[in-house]
Amino acid sequence: MGQPSVVIQPPEKRLGNFREVSLGYPKKIVGDEAQRCPQCADALCTFGCPLGVDIPSFIRLLREGKTAEALKKIREQNPLPAICGRLCPAPCEKACILTKEDAPIGVRALERYAADAGRERLTARPHVCKGKKIAIIGSGPTGLTAAAELAKQDFQVTIFEAMEEPGGLLRYGIPEFRLPADVLNGEIHSLQNLGIEIKTNALFSKRENVKRLFQEGFAAILLTLGGGRPVFPDMPGLNLGGVYFAQEFLMRARHFKAERIMRDPYATNIGNRIVVIGSNHAALDCARIAARLGREATVVFPHIEDEMKAVQLELREAKAEGVKIDPLTKPLAIVGNDKSLARGVKCQHMDFADPHSNGQWQLIPVVESEFTIEADTVIVALGQQRNEMIEELVGSEGVFVPEQSASTEGNVVNAIAAGKKIAFQISEYLKK
Numbered sequence: 001m002g003q004p005s006v007v008i009q010p011p012e013k014r015l016g017n018f019r020e021v022s023l024g025y026p027k028k029i030v031g032d033e034a035q036r037c038p039q040c041a042d043a044l045c046t047f048g049c050p051l052g053v054d055i056p057s058f059i060r061l062l063r064e065g066k067t068a069e070a071l072k073k074i075r076e077q078n079p080l081p082a083i084c085g086r087l088c089p090a091p092c093e094k095a096c097i098l099t100k101e102d103a104p105i106g107v108r109a110l111e112r113y114a115a116d117a118g119r120e121r122l123t124a125r126p127h128v129c130k131g132k133k134i135a136i137i138g139s140g141p142t143g144l145t146a147a148a149e150l151a152k153q154d155f156q157v158t159i160f161e162a163m164e165e166p167g168g169l170l171r172y173g174i175p176e177f178r179l180p181a182d183v184l185n186g187e188i189h190s191l192q193n194l195g196i197e198i199k200t201n202a203l204f205s206k207r208e209n210v211k212r213l214f215q216e217g218f219a220a221i222l223l224t225l226g227g228g229r230p231v232f233p234d235m236p237g238l239n240l241g242g243v244y245f246a247q248e249f250l251m252r253a254r255h256f257k258a259e260r261i262m263r264d265p266y267a268t269n270i271g272n273r274i275v276v277i278g279s280n281h282a283a284l285d286c287a288r289i290a291a292r293l294g295r296e297a298t299v300v301f302p303h304i305e306d307e308m309k310a311v312q313l314e315l316r317e318a319k320a321e322g323v324k325i326d327p328l329t330k331p332l333a334i335v336g337n338d339k340s341l342a343r344g345v346k347c348q349h350m351d352f353a354d355p356h357s358n359g360q361w362q363l364i365p366v367v368e369s370e371f372t373i374e375a376d377t378v379i380v381a382l383g384q385q386r387n388e389m390i391e392e393l394v395g396s397e398g399v400f401v402p403e404q405s406a407s408t409e410g411n412v413v414n415a416i417a418a419g420k421k422i423a424f425q426i427s428e429y430l431k432k
């Protein structure tokens with residue numbers, strides 16, 4: 001029977017807007033797909049989910065038409081189901097027992113349906129927490145999750161966010177066509193009902209400011225600052241005009257409102273031919289924004305497509321939008337013109353070395369294969385370095401840092417899992 005496809009906004013239409021590309025499953029498909037679930041007693045899918053969502057139970061509730069209850073069941077383990085239903089790479093589906101004989105259950109799309117349809121039916125009265133005070137700096141997926149877990153235990157949680165709206169990477173690092181703002185706002189609103197306070201425009205640029213929070217009565221501080229400076233490749237030409245880093249490009253696209261950018265090309269000031277260096281989600285997102293602005297976009301990276309960090313579905317959709325993917329292409333330098341503006345990216349082909357030379361496959365540059373891809377804008381999307389303030393504060397009494405911050409390369413479900421784990425550590429610390 002196979003896994004049903006989600007409804008997709010057709011490429012020719014979506015290239016003219018920034019609205020969500022994937023529209024999820026319609027109600028009829030949800031019913032059919034929920035029926036296909038074998039309801040395993042020892043569900044491999046639940047073991048495959050980094051959050052331990054009770055997948056058979058929520059699917060059974062969907063099957064019975066109990067959408068709000070299905071959402072409640074998911075929220076027991078996952079505070080951001082509408083976001084995971086869109087962005088999670090769904091390791092649960094790889095673990096599904098049906099993978100061997102047919103196709104895995106479309107868990108991610110079912111989760112999205114439960115989140116979108118169930119939220120309208122769930123009413124929650126705002127809760128007031130009375131326990132010890134906890135400060136969380138940063139409102140990305142890790143910070144939001146930790147806040148939810150701690151508020152559920154009645155701790156008084158305040159999130160401090162440097163930007164004017166909460167969400168961190170989810171708001172400023174992911175374009176609307178993958179995560180609409182109203183979906184994110186809905187999830188944050190649900191968390192606020194747990195009693196979480198969110199203060200925006202609250203920038204902590206020095207460690208002294210962070211430590212002052214203890215004097216204000218906070219018993220623990222969690223730093224979920226996300227990425228710091230971009231990763232700078234060892235590559236000539238980074239300082240040329242027309243070279244962006246992915247995070248600034250994505251933030252600009254989101255901040256200036258996508259629809260306005262389409263009317264006002266100076267909001268991004270990009271050329272007609274764009275080369276994106278990198279193979280993560282951010283690289284594909286930048287290229288897909290460029291495609292919506294009517295530009296030619298090429299993504300280059302030195303390995304094979306299967307090793308891309310982006311989800312395969314996103315890769316397929318990027319190609320359908322006309323984004324050119326050049327794997328096995330190693331960027332060597334950004335070359336400029338006499339006005340110090342980028343005019344191209346010098347690259348070299350990569351190929352597999354003789355497997356017998358050392359017993360395993362490896363990629364090596366092909367001799368004398370250099371060539372230049374013409375480009376007037378180059379976007380470097382190689383991820384971000386760890387925020388320096390974290391290094392200064394890590395190890396201080398009462399200050400907590402999650403194992404993984406949500407970087408542009410990190411995936412959302414791992415960021416949420418990190419939030420759950422660090423919340424547990426904080427709660428144990430405060431119970432001492």
Ligand code: SF4
Nearest residue numbers: 049084088091092108
């Ligand atoms: S959070 Fe991700 S891994 Fe877990 S059930 Fe949802 S889609 Fe699957």
